[in-house]
Amino acid sequence: MALFFINRYLGDEGDDGSSNESRAKALLAKLQRKAKVKEQQSLSCQEEYQSKTTVENDGDTSVKKKRKNKGVNLDETKHPKKRKVSPPDPEELSEGDNARKKKDRKKMQLTEEDKGGMKQTSVHNKNRNLQEAAAADKTELLKNDDEMVEKIQTDQSIQDTETSPSQTGFTILGGFEKKIIQKVQRVLPKWLAEPDVIQRDITSNLVPISDVPGICTKLQRKLESNGIHHLFPVQAEVIPAILESVSHGLLIGRGGYKPRDICVSAPTGSGKTLAFVIPVIQALMERVVCEVRVLAVLPTKELAQQVGKVFSSYAEGNSLKVVMLAGQKSFATEQASLSENRGGISHSLADIVVATPGRLVDHINKNDGFSLEHLRFLIIDEADRMIDSMHQSWLSQVTKAVYRPRRVSEAVSIFKRTEPAPITAASLSPPQMPLQKLLFSATLTQNPEKLQQLGLHQPRLFSSVHSRSTTNPESQERFNFPQGLTEYYVPCTLSKKPLLILHFILRLKFSPILCFTNSREAAHRLYLLVHLFGGVQAAEFSSRLSPNERKRTLKEFEQGKIQLLISTDAAARGIDINGVKCVVNYDAPQFIRTYIHRVGRTARAGKSGLAFTFLLGVQENKFIQMVKDAGSPGIHKQIVKPGNLKSMEPCYQQTLLELGNTIKGEKAKKRV
Numbered sequence: 001m002a003l004f005f006i007n008r009y010l011g012d013e014g015d016d017g018s019s020n021e022s023r024a025k026a027l028l029a030k031l032q033r034k035a036k037v038k039e040q041q042s043l044s045c046q047e048e049y050q051s052k053t054t055v056e057n058d059g060d061t062s063v064k065k066k067r068k069n070k071g072v073n074l075d076e077t078k079h080p081k082k083r084k085v086s087p088p089d090p091e092e093l094s095e096g097d098n099a100r101k102k103k104d105r106k107k108m109q110l111t112e113e114d115k116g117g118m119k120q121t122s123v124h125n126k127n128r129n130l131q132e133a134a135a136a137d138k139t140e141l142l143k144n145d146d147e148m149v150e151k152i153q154t155d156q157s158i159q160d161t162e163t164s165p166s167q168t169g170f171t172i173l174g175g176f177e178k179k180i181i182q183k184v185q186r187v188l189p190k191w192l193a194e195p196d197v198i199q200r201d202i203t204s205n206l207v208p209i210s211d212v213p214g215i216c217t218k219l220q221r222k223l224e225s226n227g228i229h230h231l232f233p234v235q236a237e238v239i240p241a242i243l244e245s246v247s248h249g250l251l252i253g254r255g256g257y258k259p260r261d262i263c264v265s266a267p268t269g270s271g272k273t274l275a276f277v278i279p280v281i282q283a284l285m286e287r288v289v290c291e292v293r294v295l296a297v298l299p300t301k302e303l304a305q306q307v308g309k310v311f312s313s314y315a316e317g318n319s320l321k322v323v324m325l326a327g328q329k330s331f332a333t334e335q336a337s338l339s340e341n342r343g344g345i346s347h348s349l350a351d352i353v354v355a356t357p358g359r360l361v362d363h364i365n366k367n368d369g370f371s372l373e374h375l376r377f378l379i380i381d382e383a384d385r386m387i388d389s390m391h392q393s394w395l396s397q398v399t400k401a402v403y404r405p406r407r408v409s410e411a412v413s414i415f416k417r418t419e420p421a422p423i424t425a426a427s428l429s430p431p432q433m434p435l436q437k438l439l440f441s442a443t444l445t446q447n448p449e450k451l452q453q454l455g456l457h458q459p460r461l462f463s464s465v466h467s468r469s470t471t472n473p474e475s476q477e478r479f480n481f482p483q484g485l486t487e488y489y490v491p492c493t494l495s496k497k498p499l500l501i502l503h504f505i506l507r508l509k510f511s512p513i514l515c516f517t518n519s520r521e522a523a524h525r526l527y528l529l530v531h532l533f534g535g536v537q538a539a540e541f542s543s544r545l546s547p548n549e550r551k552r553t554l555k556e557f558e559q560g561k562i563q564l565l566i567s568t569d570a571a572a573r574g575i576d577i578n579g580v581k582c583v584v585n586y587d588a589p590q591f592i593r594t595y596i597h598r599v600g601r602t603a604r605a606g607k608s609g610l611a612f613t614f615l616l617g618v619q620e621n622k623f624i625q626m627v628k629d630a631g632s633p634g635i636h637k638q639i640v641k642p643g644n645l646k647s648m649e650p651c652y653q654q655t656l657l658e659l660g661n662t663i664k665g666e667k668a669k670k671r672v
């Protein structure tokens with residue numbers, strides 16, 4: 001029984017369409033006749049079995065019934081339905097064909113069962129020749145069926161091949177939604193995951209200066225003359241590491257290799273400044289020719305000034321020159337202090353340059369007398385803040401000035417440096433002056449992507465933070481808080497905040513207080529209000545003041561002439577003001593790093609200090625969680641009863657009226 005029509009190629013005579021067709025018809029008719037004959041033969045055999053079976057078993061109808069239940073009607077064998085066999089329409093082949101194949105397969109299966117049933121009956125009849133005939137027919141049928149099934153299966157497999165290439169070993173695309181995407185376990189680089197540990201507690205880990213290896217006698221005496229008899233943990237760890245990298249002179253590091261860059265993450269007020277000043281001064285003490293070999297970059301003028309002062313203090317008596325490029329003086333004045341022209345040749349007048357990024361880039365680009373081709377140490381203080389301000393591209397300008405100077409002096413051409421590259425025999429001779437980067441911060445990021453911008457060479461990390469999870473670098477970064485710091489938060493309302501700060505100064509006698517606001521306008525308004533209220537020596541510190549005014553204000557605050565310094569975050573980082581007992585966050589800081597640097601203005605050098613943060617109701621939970629996640633030892637709730645503020649209310653209301661007029665007057669002045 002043909003399932004589908006096959007156009008056969010019949011050779012040359014196939015040209016004549018009509019004969020071809022008649023031949024095909026004849027062939028088909030012949031096949032159909034054959035099939036009919038076969039079918040009749042098998043039917044007749046079945047009838048004989050039937051009749052035999054009926055006689056011997058006296059109408060055993062169970063088999064019949066079972067058959068019937070199976071949906072196979074045995075009577076069907078009496079009057080088989082004539083199935084029209086016609087070649088299927090090719091269009092329907094795909095749908096109808098599948099259905100038909102399935103039905104045929106099902107039918108085949110049923111027929112199989114049916115045949116199985118007959119087999120049982122024949123066993124009872126023990127009629128050998130009949131049996132043999134049946135078996136022959138059955139084999140014939142089976143053969144046909146097998147052929148049929150095989151044909152169907154072949155077709156099916158062809159079809160399957162057409163529909164699902166999976167059997168041919170190709171992967172099925174798509175189905176992504178089913179796959180569980182493996183989360184990549186990010187792991188910190190080894191140098192970040194396993195830092196050299198710095199003890200957090202300063203007072204119980206002081207190291208006598210004489211016990212720290214490598215510090216020369218001259219500097220030991222200088223430290224003692226400045227009242228320093230013990231070194232803090234960060235100094236005891238970092239100073240020897242930097243001195244080790246210059247133990248064979250400035251040109252090569254230990255074992256003849258380029259010295260490793262050093263990163264230091266230690267709490268605020270833990271003495272990081274001296275940790276780089278002492279070893280760098282000692283490394284340059286024996287220099288013969290004055291060249292810029294140390295460049296320290298800091299984020300603000302005040303910080304640059306403060307670090308410049310420490311450098312100058314320890315460079316005294318060593319003929320080392322320290323120059324500030326922070327905008328305190330005019331560009332021309334700074335230019336004159338950097339170099340001079342003798343006999344047509346520019347000579348450097350600075351060994352150590354302390355700069356802010358803006359001024360540094362100005363001198364690199366506009367000052368021909370400023371050369372960094374001899375630079376040996378690049379110190380980046382408040383490094384996380386400096387990384388964030390990389391958009392000023394000051395680092396790439398420094399790198400360019402070091403490796404591709406505009407003007408190469410003859411002396412240096414022998415040691416002309418090439419940018420760091422893989423070490424080869426050629427790159428090792430002649431030895432080149434290495435550029436070693438020293439990074440310092442109380443909140444140094446441990447995000448490898450951010451640190452990667454600095455192009456560090458085999459960095460070594462000294463850190464007082466140990467509990468960073470190495471498997472999940474994304475987790476909240478943790479920092480170490482100064483040992484002597486006690487943190488509080490004060491629930492309050494917006495209108496009560498000014499009364500609170502007045503209460504702290506006038507009633508609780510906390511003084512001097514460094515008070516931080518989130519904007520310079522807020523600092524100015526609070527300063528005006530406290531000033532109008534009276535009874536408090538207050539000053540403001542923000543970019544509203546000129547650099548000289550800011551410098552004078554810090555000095556007076558340090559001298560105790562100012563009880564309340566109201567500042568923006570300009571004074572938050574690194575500013576070292578002795579004697580600050582209490583820091584108040586009048587406005588809660590948005591970021592944890594800002595909080596750490598603000599409260600780090602107190603409890604410095606192992607001393608104790610208090611930090612209060614005024615929190616509105618909506619800010620409480622988020623802020624407290626942020627501080628806890630950052631590793632704070634604990635922030636306590638400090639409630640100020642409204643009754644304590646009552647007595648100041650009348651005067652406060654009067655002051656608010658005056659404040660309104662004052663602010664209007666200032667705005668009018670600005671418009672003039």
Ligand SMILES: Nc1ncnc2c1ncn2[C@@H]1O[C@H](COP(=O)(O)OP(=O)(O)OP(=O)(O)O)[C@@H](O)[C@H]1O
Pocket residue numbers: 227228229230231232235266267268269270271272273274441442573574575576578600604605
């Ligand atoms: N060994 C020491 N003995 C006594 N006082 C020290 C010692 N080292 C530093 N100090 C003092 O401790 C204070 C804080 O030092 P420094 O400013 O270097 O801290 P820091 O870690 O840089 O702080 P920040 O992270 O806020 O910049 C300074 O007043 C400094 O003079």
